[in-house]
Amino acid sequence: MQKKKGVLGVLILLCLILFCAGMCCGRFQITFGELAAVLASRFIDIPVTWSQNVDNVVWAVRLPRLGGAFFVGASLALSGTVYQGIFQNPLVSPDLLGVSAGACVGASLAILNGWPGTVIQILALAGGLVAVALTNVIPHLFRNKSNLMLVLAGIIVSGFFTSAQGLLKYLADPDTQLALITFWTMGSLAKVSASDVLMIMPGMLVCMGILICLRWRINLLAIGEVEAHSLGVNITALRGICIVCATVLTASSICIAGSVGWIGLVIPHLGRLLVGSDNKRLVPVSIFLGASFLMLIDTFARNLSGTEVPLSILTGFIGAPAFLGLLLRQKREI
Template identity: 35%
Template sequence: MSERTTVQQAGADTTRAPAGATSADGRPPVTRRPRARGSVWVVTMAALLLASVTVTVTFGSADIGAWDVWRSIGTHLGLDRLGFGPSPLSTLRDGIVWELRLPRVLAAAAVGAALAVCGAVMQTLTRNPLADPYLLGLSSGASVGAVLVLVLGVGQLALPVAAFSGALLALMVTLALANRRGELAPTRTVLAGLAVSYLCSAATSFVIFWSATGDSYREILSWLLGSLGGAQWGDVAIVTVAVVVVGSVLLSRARTLDAFAFGDGTAATLGIDVNRTRWALLTLVALLTGAAVAVSGAIGFVGLMVPHAVRLVAGSGHRRVLPLATLVGATFMIWADTLARTLFDPRELPVGVVTAFLGAPAFAFLLRRRKVGR
């Protein structure tokens, strides 16, 4: 069997024995139970995501029904003729749905989708099952930019720009350190990312120690732990466009990612320019991660846990993994953020705390189930 055939069959859904074959003791061979088709999982998770958006928008101190939510959305989108309007809600309740809850829920979905996709790609490119979107120092770089804005008090509008710029700067430094004679080895890239991450974390701590006063400590801590409390429609647009554009490009490179999963040698044999392709894919991951971090802050475990959970049920082929990771990450983040804002109402937890509480036990279960360490 050629290496090209091996790559194309990566993550096959079934393992079947030849007809009439018998085992060494004369018994019929055991045929593994086929995994569910990727399309079935995608449709199921898409329906679950839509239901999650509808239900979580109704959660809160104001009692608002699911059908009222859709009629409010229909009114704002001009769908009155299709039976989605006019909105039965008062002006105040309609504002709660359209201006407060819905942007936050959709921003959570977009951020979760972005982090899950980036985690899946990073784990493949670095061949490291513990890789996540922040492996290249992106989160720490974004934190430096965000903390500078919060300390200087230059306004919330500059916060996403500063965080995104910090993430890209960290990426540039990481890739410059990892580059050696035009090659970008996975191990060297990971180590460079760790060095940049520690450096940026030290810079963030220094800025906080030297300059933060009064309520700025609370704002900084909330951002560093991850928060979607101030999400607006502009934030939704930024991350959603990034997910659609970058996610589409990554999905078009699914065969290339399958080849990288077998190692650089296999990828090169299949005619792939390994270094150039890795540079391009890492840059795309950094752009998508930077867009997510600029909106939500640093949120852990989503990009680490979700790809492993998806591969457990859908196999390792990236044509299935990437779309399914997008939907699972979005759904998981929606419910994590809903718990963060309602669990101790009127107090609100940083969503990064909730994802850590949920993600750590789930990831431990996955480690035992898949034996990732092997």
């Protein structure tokens, strides 16, 4: 147990290292000295010896992308951890309640109508929230508020929105819109700008803050509905707050990066392997683990070739085998 104490510190350090590495790597060659000078030039007065392109690569391309990767990775991992805690189900991911499918439909609708980027993002957020709201209404219809009913409702809503998404893709102009929609469904940080990151940051930070504050209460949810209730915890309110925060986190991520698979599912498991299943420690660890993972993946996506690789392809190829490994290992421990 002793050696696990420093895990969070190590992860924060890893985040920093990956951030620096990500800033240095790219198809466009810049030396470390240039990078440092460009970064410093915004704060201190030094003569400009580099081209406009170098400045743009640092400030308009890599910094927003890595910033985006940090927040999206952290949000997805955190919401995955929270969902898994709430539903006491280790195979749950943020897609469960239909957030991703709903957000993608919202975004596609905006793309089809030729609306600008901000509207695409707002509709993505709205689509995600509508989907989750629908998912939450269904159990009420059956007067059955169990977790299983909610999960089934999520499947129904996801299925419906996935079909709607398919229809929109069918209607899309293959030349201009289809590629854009596909990039949304596969996830990409290629077009993230600094203003995008700044736009979603406040909401994300608030939700993260709330979830971090509530992290020990999520443990109570994890011990079971009946047990938690007997301890005097208002289950419905707590679960509601957690779901809203996790949904906003996921939907905001989808807003700027499209739907990136696997992170919300695999990262919490990796976190549990490192610090155990106590959410008090797992929540912060998941945040930095998710952020590190996506920064790493995005650096690959930018560097593997001159062409852009959608994130979900990489997260799937790395995430799926990693998940298998984790499951095998957990089984052995059980």
